[in-house]
């Protein structure tokens with residue numbers, strides 16, 4: 001049996017095993033644990049999508065909260081029934097096509113991703129010609145503009161009141177199925193020659209152009225693909241929490257995902273997944289820091305926001321001592337686990 | 346006589362007050378190995394950068410295979426069949442040698458980026474053929490033992506050859522080499538000269554090279570253009586250039602004697618490998 005077939009079999013086995021684990025978790029775990037598992041899946045989708053833009057595409061983007069907001073709102077607006085929307089919109093009546101449309105959940109997810117991709121295209125065209133810090137500032141501005149737009153378009157988004165009572169479609173299975181699909185797409189694309197090309201554009205744009213690569217086009221492509229998955233992640237989050245409002249999609253959200261990507265390793269999909277597990281757990285576990293607790297016999301009063309301070313310090317330590325993140329630019333390979341050596345020429 | 350493969354007419358390019366290339370003319374015939382020489386800062390690399398689409402000329406026309414390519418973007422010019430290397434090697438340092446060459450093969454693909462996702466018919470074959478072609482080119486430039494090493498970790502001479510392999514992967518008809526012998530030892534340089542001739546014959550290429558090593562220039566170039574302060578000061582075959590009084594004054598000086606002595610030493614302000622940084 002060739003190494004490739006063996007790897008494919010191992011991967012298939014891992015997927016089945018993951019499915020069984022999910023079934024077990026779904027039946028046996030309490031709601032709180034399941035919620036954390038859900039967040040891990042969604043954060044992993046978001047981290048992978050940002051990694052595509054920043055880690056592989058080399059575009060420092062701070063617009064993720066904006067893409068998520070677009071995805072979450074699009075999905076929520078399409079999945080809710082007309083009566084519900086009519087009741088909920090109190091500031092202004094909901095505009096026409098939205099007032100009558102209702103589509104299935106899966107279609108609303110796709111629509112959320114596509115809407116985010118469409119918006120990302122609109123900002124990519126002018127902004128991706130900028131490099132480095134400018135791109136960061138421009139995308140950050142974009143995310144803020146989206147938030148202001150949502151707050152002020154009450155006839156579409158219900159403004160600052162937000163949307164409540166979104167049906168909780170984003171179950172454990174749905175979230176992990178979406179994660180699986182996202183991973184499939186991203187890994188498959190990156191392991192085709194497209195992956196070499198996008199990394200080439202990141203590493204040396206001049207050389208890439210000399211190789212006949214329309215670097216701008218590939219940047220736009222990576223950016224929009226990332227935004228697409230960010231939109232889906234946002235849509236899932238809305239359907240998980242069942243309530244969305246503009247305040248949710250602030251910079252902190254982007255920051256958390258950025259930290260997952262950096263901690264996991266820029267340019268490593270495996271790293272983003274591992275990073276989501278660790279950081280999602282950590283963010284939950286650190287909640288204790290917000291309430292009074294005892295350390296070394298001293299009672300430390302709870303300070304709201306302490307959690308983020310500890311979180312930030314932990315990340316600072318990571319950046320100081322392991323800048324390339326947990327995985328660096330490496331990916332998980334079955335060969336590691338079973339130490340099958342690839343013969344070197 | 347067939348039409349020339351490349352025709353440059355009255356090419357001018359300035360940077361602020363500096364006129365890097367000034368009314369330059371050049372006609373390269375099919376299958377030729379041509380040389381572009383001149384002192385540091387004469388404008389040689391600027392000619393390459395305008396031909397390959399990185400700089401827009403301020404005036405003049407560049408016609409390649411009968412098509413006016415003046416001001417076309419670099420990636421399109423590569424598609425037309427002009428490939429190049431860089432004076433300061435520009436490999437994708439994090440990628441392996443094979444991956445570097447595969448990037449070069451990308452421009453000739455026919456399938457779209459999303460097709461691997463749905464196992465579109467033929468897409469896997471194309472992926473495989475880009476890889477096997479890359480492996481083949483790696484073999485042709487004798488880099489097999491480095492194929493899975495990171496390009497950035499390769500020895501200097503190997504990096505130069507890898508850059509050429511990567512350029513060949515774009516399936517060019519015209520190859521621009523910017524100081525291919527820079528930083529090579531005499532033995533590597535000797536091999537390079539054979540290699541360049543072989544490239545021309547085996548790939549049916551036309552080659553234009555910039556070089557400060559007169560041994561290489563005189564040894565392989567069938568026709569030579571000499572630039573000084575952006576202006577063409579001489580044009581002709583090796584013998585004629587070596588005897589040209591203006592070329593000797595401006596550039597060659599006593600380096601001819603040095604080359605004749607077999608020392609390969611490069612003297613004074615004359616031929617030597619440029620080390621100053623530049624954008625491309």
Ligand SMILES: Nc1ncnc2c1ncn2[C@@H]1O[C@H](COP(=O)(O)OP(=O)(O)OP(=O)(O)O)[C@@H](O)[C@H]1O
Pocket residue numbers: 360363364365383384385386387388389390391392432619620621623624
């Ligand atoms: N991007 C640029 N911006 C400003 N000036 C430039 C630029 N590129 C080249 N020049 C200037 O144009 C002139 C010609 O430079 P060029 O690099 O073409 O010389 P060269 O003949 O290749 O020299 P060398 O042998 O040192 O490589 C120099 O004076 C250089 O400083």
Ligand SMILES: [Mg+2]
Pocket residue numbers: 389390391432619
């Ligand atoms: Mg130069």
